Amino acid sequence: MGEDVYKVKVAKDLEDLIPTFLGNRHKEIDALRVALAAADFEQLRQLGHRMRGVGNSYGFERISVIGKHIEDGARGGDKAALAAQIADYSDYLSKVQITYE
Amino acid sequence: MSSFRVLVVDDDPDMAAFLAKIITAEGMVADAVYDGDSALLSVLTQAPDLVLLDVMLPGKSGFDICEHLKSDPATALIPVVLVTALEDHESRVRGIQAGADDFLSKPVNREELIARVKTLRRLHETRRELEERRLAAEVQRKEAIRKAFSRYVSPRLADTIIRDVGTDDAPFKAHAHRAEVVALFADLRGFTRITESIAVHNVVEMLNEFFSVLTEAAYHHEGTIFNMAGDSLLVGFNVPFPQPDAPARAWRTAVDMVSSFGPLSVAWRGRYGVETGVGIGICSGEAIIGNVGSPHFMSYTVIGNPVNTAARLVQMAQADEVLVAGAFYQSIRDLVPEARVQARGDIALRGMSEATAVYSIRL
Numbered sequence: 001m002g003e004d005v006y007k008v009k010v011a012k013d014l015e016d017l018i019p020t021f022l023g024n025r026h027k028e029i030d031a032l033r034v035a036l037a038a039a040d041f042e043q044l045r046q047l048g049h050r051m052r053g054v055g056n057s058y059g060f061e062r063i064s065v066i067g068k069h070i071e072d073g074a075r076g077g078d079k080a081a082l083a084a085q086i087a088d089y090s091d092y093l094s095k096v097q098i099t100y101e
Numbered sequence: 102m103s104s105f106r107v108l109v110v111d112d113d114p115d116m117a118a119f120l121a122k123i124i125t126a127e128g129m130v131a132d133a134v135y136d137g138d139s140a141l142l143s144v145l146t147q148a149p150d151l152v153l154l155d156v157m158l159p160g161k162s163g164f165d166i167c168e169h170l171k172s173d174p175a176t177a178l179i180p181v182v183l184v185t186a187l188e189d190h191e192s193r194v195r196g197i198q199a200g201a202d203d204f205l206s207k208p209v210n211r212e213e214l215i216a217r218v219k220t221l222r223r224l225h226e227t228r229r230e231l232e233e234r235r236l237a238a239e240v241q242r243k244e245a246i247r248k249a250f251s252r253y254v255s256p257r258l259a260d261t262i263i264r265d266v267g268t269d270d271a272p273f274k275a276h277a278h279r280a281e282v283v284a285l286f287a288d289l290r291g292f293t294r295i296t297e298s299i300a301v302h303n304v305v306e307m308l309n310e311f312f313s314v315l316t317e318a319a320y321h322h323e324g325t326i327f328n329m330a331g332d333s334l335l336v337g338f339n340v341p342f343p344q345p346d347a348p349a350r351a352w353r354t355a356v357d358m359v360s361s362f363g364p365l366s367v368a369w370r371g372r373y374g375v376e377t378g379v380g381i382g383i384c385s386g387e388a389i390i391g392n393v394g395s396p397h398f399m400s401y402t403v404i405g406n407p408v409n410t411a412a413r414l415v416q417m418a419q420a421d422e423v424l425v426a427g428a429f430y431q432s433i434r435d436l437v438p439e440a441r442v443q444a445r446g447d448i449a450l451r452g453m454s455e456a457t458a459v460y461s462i463r464l
Contacts (some may be wrong), residue, residue: 053186053207054116
């Protein structure tokens with residue numbers, strides 16, 4: 001797995017949006033796992049596409065990067081690679097530490 | 102400055118919340134919807150000043166929504182920014198074809214978002230300001246035309262000409278037509294003596310005062326002034342607009358002309374030592390109405406028996422006397438105190454083939 005802690009700086013005025021944002025990201029992992037189990041690559045592509053758009057908008061660059069990998073992986077139908085990305089995403093969310101400024 | 106309203110359309114609630122947050126922080130108003138149908142409904146309900154539109158929407162895509170907005174004249178000028186993570190060339194071309202005003206890439210950079218929205222806001226507000234100025238200039242121009250026209254026709258007629266110009270309903274129809282009209286001639290009694298004994302510039306001033314009083318009375322009752330010559334004024338009723346109460350209007354105009362002229366006559370007596378009054382002739386009947394003249398000069402004219410008869414009657418009328426033809430009298434007799442009326446019998450008026458029943462009404 002990755003690093004011990006992922007430090008992210010988020011704009012102060014977005015602070016009140018972050019709990020909902022992170023809650024939705026956890027739901028996203030569940031949705032990704034379900035889609036992978038069903039080999040629903042179109043759903044995986046759409047979820048990856050959404051992650052790519054929203055992640056770095058809030059300052060979570062890694063979410064956008066993982067999202068792009070999932071989007072690309074879904075197009076190739078590579079289940080093993082997708083599983084690795086989803087695991088990476090889950091690990092990231094469990095270790096992310098936010099500071100507001 | 103009025104509030105600038107941005108409609109955020111994105112099926113990802115987090116993305117919509119983020120965009121709305123940034124917009125609000127910049128002092129603008131943001132509303133968020135999450136699908137295409139809601140976006141169209143929102144625009145229809147309250148048109149925004151700008152739309153931030155996600156491309157990948159469930160149902161109608163952002164391209165479809167953009168195309169829809171840009172094809173409707175009512176919404177075509179609302180700036181649309183397509184917000185998309187699609188980076189391929191085809192998607193950009195598709196967005197341009199849909200009429201998008203700008204693009205914003207996802208992930209969204211806050212500074213870029215603010216800069217683009219502010220630029221479009223400036224453009225939008227400048228365009229709106231120019232449109233407001235254009236409308237104000239248009240109103241000003243119409244008002245100037247109306248004022249100019251109002252010197253020649255009643256204010257209501259001037260308004261109608263400006264409104265209907267170029268339409269088939271224009272009151273000054275190219276072709277002449279027949280209509281029932283009431284013709285009223287008013288004439289200044291004592292004018293010959295005025296021209297002989299008073300300085301020219303004073304005569305002109307007196308005529309201006311005289312016609313001011315008469316035209317005000319005519320316009321007050323929405324008569325149309327057809328002719329002003331020498332010391333005589335021709336006013337028509339029931340033309341060019343139908344006036345079911347045209348005889349009553351003509352009668353009240355005559356009463357107002359005489360009563361309004363009273364104080365002026367007194368003033369002239371004091372200033373110039375002249376005795377004056379208004380004589381009036383009125384007749385109703387069928388006449389021909391139309392534009393007569395050449396391509397260089399045209400006159401809106403009323404021709405026919407009622408005009409000729411009224412002209413003869415006014416020649417006979419004394420100061421403060423209204424001479425009216427029989428048919429017209431019958432249509433206003435309820436309005437006139439009987440004591441003021443004197444039947445003159447059938448009179449053979451000059452140039453008329455048949456005798457005319459004439460009534461004299463003293464005011």
